[in-house]
Amino acid sequence: MNERLEYWVKIPVGPIHPALEEPEKFIITLDGERIINVDVKLGYNLRGIEWIAMRRNWIQVLYLVERICGICSFSHNHTYSRAVEEMAGIEVPERAEYIRAIFGELERVHSHLLNLGVAGHAIGYDTVLHLTWLARERVMDILEAMGGNRVNYAINMIGGVRRDLEEKHRRMLLDMVKYYREEVMPKIEEIFLYDPTIEARLRDAGVIPKRIAIEYSAQGPTARGSGVKKDVRYNEKLGVYPDLGVKPITPKEFTGVIKGDVFDRMVVRVGELWQSLDIIEHALDQMPEGKIKAFAKDNMVIFKLKKAEGEGIGRYEAPRGELLHYVRAEKG
Template sequence: MSEFTLPVGPVHPAFKEPIQFKFKIEGEKIKSVDIDMGYNHRGIERAGMKRNPVQIIYLSERICGICSFSHPFSFSRAVENAVGIEVPERAHYIRTIIAELERLHSHLLWAGVAAHEIGFDTVLYLVWKNREKVMDICESITGNRVHYGVMMIGGVRRDLTEEHCQKLSKAMEYYNETLTAIEDVFLNEKTIKMRTQGIGILSKKDALALSAVGPTVRASGVPKDVRVDQPYAAYADMDVKPIVPEKANGDIFDRVWCRLVEVRQSIQIIDFCLQNIPKGDTLAEKNIVKLLADLSQAEGEGIGRHEAPRGECTHYVVLNKQPNPFTWKARAPTYNNVLPWVPMFKDAEIADIPIISASIDPCIACADRVTIVENNKTKTLNKIDLHKKSIEKSKRLKKCQ
């Protein structure tokens, strides 16, 4: 049988964000896939290098709408690492609580999207109805539903009051109840089982070779979790275990299971934090003007890692006695999870494309930093241009030394 190429995307109803897949198909079977990214590049890192670290916090929130706490969290940790700022204990706990609330709402959002992708929209509405509660809690704690704006270098901007703690523990009780219903539907419903079991398999060997992160790699049986491997914030005080299925097949059903169990784990972590939260300051340096002056005199490089809902999020910052950082690099979890798509798609059917592509919880807006876009024109660079760019960069680096 002859082979055909089936392009899907960049703008396609099955995907939430622009990305292009070029499938080589033989009948209904997918033989290979070529992934084309770069439709969503916004030049955020370049824009960040023209701003001071306090301004970058809000810019990094805008990298992704769902991970709007993970990116500033990683960035703040990178700057704290570079300068050597000690974060107060209470701020660590508040950061952990908000990070886990984010994981809760992100995984519930994903569960809804996954149900929608297999054409089961009633489950989508059931899950998203329950998700509203955590959004309201986020709003009452931080002031916003999505872009929280509570992160600050050396702590958090808003303190948790007694009222917030009560609201939080009530919401956690609510989720303990409603999750039973969601788990019941996702793990026992025949339609979901048929569409997810044995589809989009990522073997343990492939997952390790392609450095997948987050629930994608944990569902393949690799216990990889930054919260456990390199504990930070309040995670060091508690016993967090990476969620790995007992008999991992690495299929979509395992990824669903992994995320649902992680929601339960998040509830436990928030409960632990609420019971053990210490009293004290929430910011290492309350005067922001002084903090900015200190940072503009600082020198060094730092890395900040955080286990975002989709996987490990890493930020790298270099400060060199300037008001603005010399380098800022963000690596979103989806960047690592793009290549694992290739073995997942192999020998799958065309109808499984939406659910397989959704199974890694892709966030293209986070990952796209590839094509060069200047004045709304996409430019492909040839060898001479690249050489010129290279010389320019060497000159720029020399100037800064």
């Protein structure tokens, strides 16, 4: 028997654990502080979404996919809508695309603030948790005011959005952007870029080299933290995003280096928070007047979809990485 095996330790993490957002289990084998192997066990939260979707109509599935993930409910709803719109040849009004972009960035702000707070809590730095989650309440209030709910905003529909952006919402958004830029982001940037506690705990931890990130198809801030300049909004020129100044954020823009560790992944999220605020402001400035739905009456979309056949793919850069929804309709 290898003498080193005597010193290996197996630590189970999950399926229920404070650091995990969903039920999953990792059996981690350690040699000191070096990870030797990870046995991943998933499937604890399998709900058969695909099977259920095949037995519902297009509109019912719209509500179903929104409940795949509470943190990124808009992202799934939006991606599914884009897939169906591609399949049925439905053109979304430009104003609706701008409203979708605003909702997408609001969701990105709340998701990144949540993630930064959880990271602080996981390393015992609860001051970070309290700061970020307090700041997150502002964007959650905006989402509730504009969509009607703090979670599952139900803003998307096939061919557009359900609710228009009113002047009071515009004022709320501009006030929120100003608040975050002046009072929240300087503190968050100071903590995650310069705090010695954060650097000591996160720097050189969980390193994913760029080659490995590409080989294993890493997505979202994880990939960009390793230097992979991949963002569906930018690479696929999604919707109105080409006009809103979106670009992939990497840690090199802030620290001058890319190490692909947990520290870099947090830096990417900080950078994307700044960018989301810019995108929201640009969208408000550039948004045209006009329709927010492709159809004058909501029931017209049902008749359109009943005659649809073919397939469609929807892609979107959710806060934690790329989403892809595939739909297919067969005649009869």
